[in-house]
Each structure stands twice: as structure tokens, then as C-alpha cells.
Amino acid sequence: MFTLYLVGPGTAVVAERLQTHWALAALLACVQAAAVPLALVRPVAAWWLSLAAMVPFPLLLAVRDAAPAGLTPWPWTEMGFLAHLTVTLLVAWRVSARLSVAQWLVTLLVGTALGAALSPEGAGKGLLAFGMLSGGGLVLLAAVRGRKEAQRQLRRQEELTEIERFRRTLLEERARIARELHDVVAHHMSVVAVQAEAAPFLVEDPPEAMRESLGSIRRNALAALTEMRHILGMMRSDDAGASSKDGRYAPQPTLANLDELVGNVQAVGLTVKTEISGTPRVLPHHVELSAFRITQEALSNVVRHAPGAKVHIELGYGERDLVVRVVNTPATVPAQRLSGSGHGVLGMRERASMLGGTLHVGVMEDGRFEVRALLPTGASEDS
Numbered sequence: 001m002f003t004l005y006l007v008g009p010g011t012a013v014v015a016e017r018l019q020t021h022w023a024l025a026a027l028l029a030c031v032q033a034a035a036v037p038l039a040l041v042r043p044v045a046a047w048w049l050s051l052a053a054m055v056p057f058p059l060l061l062a063v064r065d066a067a068p069a070g071l072t073p074w075p076w077t078e079m080g081f082l083a084h085l086t087v088t089l090l091v092a093w094r095v096s097a098r099l100s101v102a103q104w105l106v107t108l109l110v111g112t113a114l115g116a117a118l119s120p121e122g123a124g125k126g127l128l129a130f131g132m133l134s135g136g137g138l139v140l141l142a143a144v145r146g147r148k149e150a151q152r153q154l155r156r157q158e159e160l161t162e163i164e165r166f167r168r169t170l171l172e173e174r175a176r177i178a179r180e181l182h183d184v185v186a187h188h189m190s191v192v193a194v195q196a197e198a199a200p201f202l203v204e205d206p207p208e209a210m211r212e213s214l215g216s217i218r219r220n221a222l223a224a225l226t227e228m229r230h231i232l233g234m235m236r237s238d239d240a241g242a243s244s245k246d247g248r249y250a251p252q253p254t255l256a257n258l259d260e261l262v263g264n265v266q267a268v269g270l271t272v273k274t275e276i277s278g279t280p281r282v283l284p285h286h287v288e289l290s291a292f293r294i295t296q297e298a299l300s301n302v303v304r305h306a307p308g309a310k311v312h313i314e315l316g317y318g319e320r321d322l323v324v325r326v327v328n329t330p331a332t333v334p335a336q337r338l339s340g341s342g343h344g345v346l347g348m349r350e351r352a353s354m355l356g357g358t359l360h361v362g363v364m365e366d367g368r369f370e371v372r373a374l375l376p377t378g379a380s381e382d383s
Contacts (some may be wrong), residue, residue: 006033010079017077018060028056032083039090047103050087051110054080062118073126075114085130089137097142104134166346173347177290177354193221254288255315258295262313265299271310272299278317283377290351291315291324291375294359297344298326298371306369308332321357324373327364348373 010029015022035050058075073081088107092100111127196218200206253261262272283291295313302309309328316323345361348371352359357375364370 003033003036006036006079006083010077010083013077013079014057017072018057018064020060020064028053029079032080035087036083036090039087039094043091043094044099046087047091050084051107054084055110055114058114058118058120061120073129074120075111076126076130081126081130085134085137088134089141092138092141093145097138097145100138100141104131104138107134169346170350173350174354177351189221189225193218193225196221252285252289253292254285255283255292256288257292258313258315261292261296261299265303265311268303269308270299270302272313273311274313274315276315276317278315280315280317283322287322287355287375287377290355291322291373294324294348294351294371294373295326297348301344301371302326302328302369306331318377320377322375322377324371324375326371327368329368 007026007029010033011022011026014020014028015025018025032050032053035046035053038049039046054076057077057080072078076084084107088100088104091103108127108131111130115124115127196214199214200211203210258274262274266272299311299313302311306328309331311326311328314323314325314327316325345359348361349359352373352375355375357373359374360370360372362370
């Protein structure tokens with residue numbers, strides 16, 4: 001509609017001012033108006049077309065020795081002025097700020113050159129009006145584009161920060177699990193080394209081959225321990241300034257410590273019921289440790305998000321797996337908003353997956369929240 005508006009009155013104005021045939025006037029008006037829709041798809045080409053369309057009108061005025069009307073925004077007609085101003089602003093939104101400023105300056109230079117060559121009356125008024133209006137529009141567009149770009153960069157940075165936080169949390173959790181598994185493996189390797197050293201003294205006149213074999217076992221066990229401690233030292237280097245009271249060298253918990261864990265959460269207002277199904281047995285230490293940590297994290301989430309809830313902990317001993325299930329009712333009092341990274345579920349899932357197990361977390365049909373982990377156990381340690 002805006003383009004048609006430019007064509008109709010524009011044709012009439014050009015025909016009246018130039019005293020020429022309507023076909024030539026319509027052609028000039030159509031060329032000037034066509035640059036407006038073209039700016040939406042080919043902005044640079046549209047600007048050059050609009051710039052070229054502004055030249056014939058002042059030249060034909062000079063050839064016909066006709067003076068522009070008093071309020072005419074020379075070197076344009078009124079419709080031509082609106083068309084070129086619109087094209088300039090549309091192009092400025094589509095191209096870079098440097099290119100839009102260059103096009104703005106070229107328009108003023110071409111207009112100034114026409115004014116110097118043709119010297120019509122009131123030549124500077126139209127250029128001054130165009131310079132002020134288009135210049136203000138360019139500044140406003142630059143501010144809007146700058147704000148949008150800043151918001152886009154901020155969103156991108158937030159996405160990168162979240163990805164980095166997720167990766168860091170994953171690495172920290174894996175490192176913590178690796179440290180705990182190291183403690184378990186180191187214990188058994190130490191036992192192997194001690195037994196290999198003591199075995200020759202349990203046999204009267206042991207063969208030399210046995211001594212060498214046991215000595216090799218002991219040396220390999222000690223070498224493995226040394227290498228693991230070296231790796232552990234690198235993983236704990238970021239905690240070098242921490243106090244030795246932080247519990248890094250304390251024995252790792254097992255399911256035997258579950259009652260103590262339950263007592264701690266009951267002290268903060270939770271009602272906890274523990275149920276054991278199947279035949280309890282001694283499990284590999286890393287399985288018991290993971291089961292304890294998953295239960296601990298699930299209870300911590302209940303304390304944070306469902307204070308006053310009733311909790312049901314179930315340990316199901318299967319032939320080759322252990323099912324850890326923690327179910328809680330909704331909160332009975334409003335939960336306080338606590339700060340934290342919110343990656344507890346990630347840690348539980350990582351522990352389960354490192355054992356080859358699975359983890360399910362979600363809301364049940366009756367509204368209760370469930371954490372269910374299936375942990376493969378293999379053969380028991382006492383078998």
C-alpha cells in the first residue's frame with residue numbers, strides 16, 4: 001500500500017512540476033517507489049536504485065528552467081523524499097553500520113554536488129531535512145541493533161556457561177567417584193602385597209620359583225599402589241590447602257552406615273522407614289559405596305525440596321543386583337529456596353552408569369517422588 005501511495009501522488013507531482021507527459025512522470029515515480037519493496041530482499045541494490053532515481057528530477061527541472069516549488073524537498077519530490085528516506089532506513093537495518101553510514105554520506109555528497117552544479121533556490125533545505133531525519137534514524141537503529149546484539153551475546157554466554165557448569169560438575173563427580181574407588185582398590189592391593197610377602201613364611205622350605213612368583217606379585221601390587229597414589233595426588237591437588245579434617249582420608253561409608261544416615265535426616269523432621277527384601281549379604285565395596293551415596297543424595301533432595309515428608313527406603317537384594325529405592329511423599333511445609341547447582345541427579349545417574357546399572361527419577365501416579373537405582377553386584381565378596 002505504501003508503494004502504491006508513492007506511485008499515484010508521485011506521478012501527479014512529477015507531471016505537474018516538470019510539465020511533462022504523464023508516462024514519463026509515472027516511470028520516474030515507479031522507479032523511485034520500486035526501491036522500497038526491493039529493499040526487503042536486496043537492500044544494497046535497492047539503495048543504488050533509489051539513489052539513481054533521485055537524479056533525473058533535478059536535472060529535468062534545470063533543463064526546463066523550472067524553479068522547484070517553495071516547499072519541495074529538492075532534489076526530490078515529496079514522494080521521492082519519503083521513498084529514499086524509507087529505503088535508507090530499511091537498508092540500514094539489513095546491512096552493517098559502517099555500510100549504512102557510507103550510504104548516508106554518499107546521498108549527501110550526491111545532493112550537494114547536484115546543488116553546486118544546478119544552484120536552485122532553497123537547495124540546502126531538502127538535504128538538511130534528509131540528513132537530520134535519516135541521521136537520527138540511523139542512530140536509533142544502531143542503538144536497537146546494539147541492544148539486540150548484546151542480548152544475543154548474553155544468551156550465548158549463558159548457554160556456554162551452563163554447558164561448562166554441566167561439564168565441570170560431571171568431571172568433579174567422576175573424579176570424586178574415582179577417588180573413592182581408589183580407596184577401595186588400594187585396600188585390596190595392600191592386602192595382596194602383604195599376603196604375597198607373608199606367604200613364603202607360611203611354607204617350610206618354599207621352592208625358589210614360588211618365592212620369585214610371590215615377590216613379583218608383591219612388587220606389581222606395590223607399583224600399582226604407587227601409581228594410583230600419584231594419580232590420586234594429581235586429582236586432589238586442588239584441595240591441597242584444605243584441612244586434613246575434611247574427611248578425605250576417613251573410611252568410605254557402606255550400607256552398614258545406613259542407620260546412621262537415617263538418624264541424621266530424622267533429626268531434621270523427616271519420617272523414615274527402612275525395608276530390606278531378599279537375603280542381605282556382603283557386596284563389593286564399590287557397590288555398597290554407590291548405593292549409600294545414591295541413598296544419601298536422594299535423602300538430601302527430600303530435605304531440601306520436601307521438608308516434613310514421609311520417606312520409604314527399600315533395599316532389594318537380588319541374585320546379581322541390588323535395587324535401591326527411595327520414595328517420599330510431598331512436602332508438608334513450604335520448602336525454602338536453597339542455593340546450589342542442582343546436579344544431584346546427575347551424580348546419582350553417573351554412579352549407577354559406572355557400575356553398569358540404571359537410575360529412574362520421577363513422580364509416581366500417586367504423587368509421591370521416586371528414586372530407583374538398579375546396581376549390578378556380581379558375586380558377593382564372601383563367596
